[in-house]
Amino acid sequence: MPSVRAALDLDAVNRDLEAATPQQILTWTWQHFHPDVILTCSFQQDGVVLAHMLHAVAPDARVVFINTGFHFPETLAYREEVVRHIGLRHFVELYPVMPRDEFAQRHGLDLYARDPDLCCQINKVEPLRRYLPGVRAWINGRRRDQGATRQDIRAVEAYQDGLHKVNPLASWTARDTFYYLERHGLPMHPLFEQGYASIGCAPCTRPVLPGEEERSGRWAGQNKTECGIHTLLEPKA
Numbered sequence: 182m183p184s185v186r187a188a189l190d191l192d193a194v195n196r197d198l199e200a201a202t203p204q205q206i207l208t209w210t211w212q213h214f215h216p217d218v219i220l221t222c223s224f225q226q227d228g229v230v231l232a233h234m235l236h237a238v239a240p241d242a243r244v245v246f247i248n249t250g251f252h253f254p255e256t257l258a259y260r261e262e263v264v265r266h267i268g269l270r271h272f273v274e275l276y277p278v279m280p281r282d283e284f285a286q287r288h289g290l291d292l293y294a295r296d297p298d299l300c301c302q303i304n305k306v307e308p309l310r311r312y313l314p315g316v317r318a319w320i321n322g323r324r325r326d327q328g329a330t331r332q333d334i335r336a337v338e339a340y341q342d343g344l345h346k347v348n349p350l351a352s353w354t355a356r357d358t359f360y361y362l363e364r365h366g367l368p369m370h371p372l373f374e375q376g377y378a379s380i381g382c383a384p385c386t387r388p389v390l391p392g393e394e395e396r397s398g399r400w401a402g403q404n405k406t407e408c409g410i411h412t413l414l415e416p417k418a
């Protein structure tokens with residue numbers, strides 16, 4: 182593994198980390214960037230796997246959840262269960278940048294149906310964007326097998342202002358994550374058994390049908406595949 186004191190050569194880092202385990206990638210991240218490290222977790226299987234791994238590597242690392250106000254009640258209950266089960270010490274909840282009443286008055290609570298990009302911007306993207314200054318490593322649970330838009334992600338990606346996005350599960354499959362949950366006695370999101378393969382806000386998530394991609398139940402029928410938090414930053418040239 183490259184020395185954490187050496188200047189970051191992203192190609193060399195990624196060549197080296199491609200064969201590393203997620204735990205090794207998390208350890209490398211903490212050694213290189215602590216304490217300016219966060220994990221974003223929406224309490225799907227990927228985020229829960231990483232929260233469990235990160236707690237073992239760096240128990241004081243921040244785990245960040247964006248509470249849009251539109252989550253399934255099952256997700257919020259599952260969040261409580263997982264935080265307690267793992268014993269997360271530094272759990273951070275972010276909220277929409279506009280109070281709910283003002284949002285309802287100005288845009289209507291059905292904005293997701295008319296302008297989902299604006300809805301995501303107010304409730305999800307902007308809260309995170311405002312939280313990111315000072316963060317040097319943003320760990321997240323994206324995997325290459327989640328669909329066409331994620332096929333090329335690398336273990337570590339550089340963005341402007343010294344921020345790095347770290348994808349420890351880039352080379353894992355959905356099956357790997359479920360196997361990890363089972364092996365470590367971690368609870369499963371209750372909606373998974375009802376056919377929800379990827380779970381976001383309730384109005385914008387439906388179960389997937391046989392043969393569909395994992396994320397096809399998100400914003401189904403709309404020309405939208407990402408909420409925007411993974412496209413809000415410009416990759417470093």
Ligand code: SF4
Nearest residue numbers: 293297300301382385
């Ligand atoms: S996922 Fe849907 S409900 Fe949630 S913030 Fe985006 S558009 Fe709004």
